[in-house]
Amino acid sequence: MNHLGIEVSVKNIPELxxxxxxxxxxxxxxxxxxxxxxxxxxxxxxGQVAVWHVKVHSDPAFAAADEYYVExxxxxxxxxYGGFRVYLAGSQELADxxxxxxxxxSRWERGETLPSSxxxxxxxxxxxxxxxxxxxxPRQLICQSCGMPLTDDVMGHDADGGINQDYCKWCYxxxxxxxxxxxxxxxxxxxxxxxxxxxxxxxKVRPYLQDFLPKLARWKKA
Ligand SMILES: [Zn+2]
Numbered sequence: 417m418n419h420l421g422i423e424v425s426v427k428n429i430p431e432l433x434x435x436x437x438x439x440x441x442x443x444x445x446x447x448x449x450x451x452x453x454x455x456x457x458x459x460x461x462x463g464q465v466a467v468w469h470v471k472v473h474s475d476p477a478f479a480a481a482d483e484y485y486v487e488x489x490x491x492x493x494x495x496x497y498g499g500f501r502v503y504l505a506g507s508q509e510l511a512d513x514x515x516x517x518x519x520x521x522s523r524w525e526r527g528e529t530l531p532s533s534x535x536x537x538x539x540x541x542x543x544x545x546x547x548x549x550x551x552x553x554p555r556q557l558i559c560q561s562c563g564m565p566l567t568d569d570v571m572g573h574d575a576d577g578g579i580n581q582d583y584c585k586w587c588y589x590x591x592x593x594x595x596x597x598x599x600x601x602x603x604x605x606x607x608x609x610x611x612x613x614x615x616x617x618x619x620k621v622r623p624y625l626q627d628f629l630p631k632l633a634r635w636k637k638a
Contacts, residue, residue, distance in 0.1 A: 420481040422446050446485050449473060454506035456489050458499030466497045472506075494545075541578040546571055548581065560633035561587035562606055563625070582633060599635040 417424050424445045452474035457467045470489055472482045490502055540547050545568045548557050557566040560582045564570070572583040575591025587594055597605070603625045610616040629635055 420484050421478055422449075422481045443485070446481060447471060449478075452506065454486065454504065456486065456493065457503040457505070458490070458493045458497050459501040459503070460497055460499045465503075466493060466499065468493060474506075537578065541576075546579050546581055557581065558632075559584040559587055561593070561635075562602060563628055563632060587634075593634075599630055602635075603629055 419442060422442065422445050424441050450471040450473050452472050454470050454472045454474075455467055456470060457465050459465045468489060470486075472478075472485065474482065486504070493499065494502075537547070546557070546566070548555055548566075558564065559566055562584060564584050566584060568579070570584050570586075572580040572585045572588035573590060574580050580588055582588070583593075585594075603622065606625050606629070607618055607622050610621045611618050
């Protein structure tokens with residue numbers, strides 16, 4: 417089977433998922449022809465940096481395979497170490513594909529700038545985590561429609577599949593509001609949920625929501 421220009425031998429192809437390629441098989445086939453060193457580093461919030469030394473092809477013919485492989489490496493490292501800043505050193509061509517310029521990387525390494533918003537948007541899409549999380553969660557995000565705290569698993573999605581940074585998935589998904597409603601209807605709806613599911617007292621919850629929800633971006637009068 418050929419995947420992104422890499423010939424991978426897959427002995428038992430799963431009936432339900434004929435395109436499935438075991439990652440270890442892909443890695444073995446990929447690395448057999450890879451000889452250009454690339455260092456991938458992720459920085460953690462306590463200042464520690466984890467570095468993996470890997471090899472890539474760095475050849476235009478294998479650009480897609482390189483990008484796929486490096487994305488998997490970065491994703492694995494973010495899972496393992498929970499880092500929030502990613503550095504690549506070694507391949508200008510690959511860095512270009514990941515929307516990073518040499519100047520940006522070195523300024524970034526000197527701590528003068530944060531990764532560009534384009535790169536953050538791309539990383540957010542690839543890894544399905546919010547930009548807020550990629551930056552080390554500097555803010556507690558709340559849904560700008562219903563007010564619930566936003567964690568990566570409950571965030572809504574834009575039309576292009578990227579994570580929307582402003583709304584939860586129950587309020588906003590696929591680039592549009594899930595329900596067309598007024599702020600009063602949303603206050604009713606949230607009051608009911610907090611009373612039913614959290615046992616809150618309606619006479620306490622309703623005035624709180626009546627004060628709080630109209631200040632959120634969806635409801636704020638222009
Ligand atoms: Zn919401």
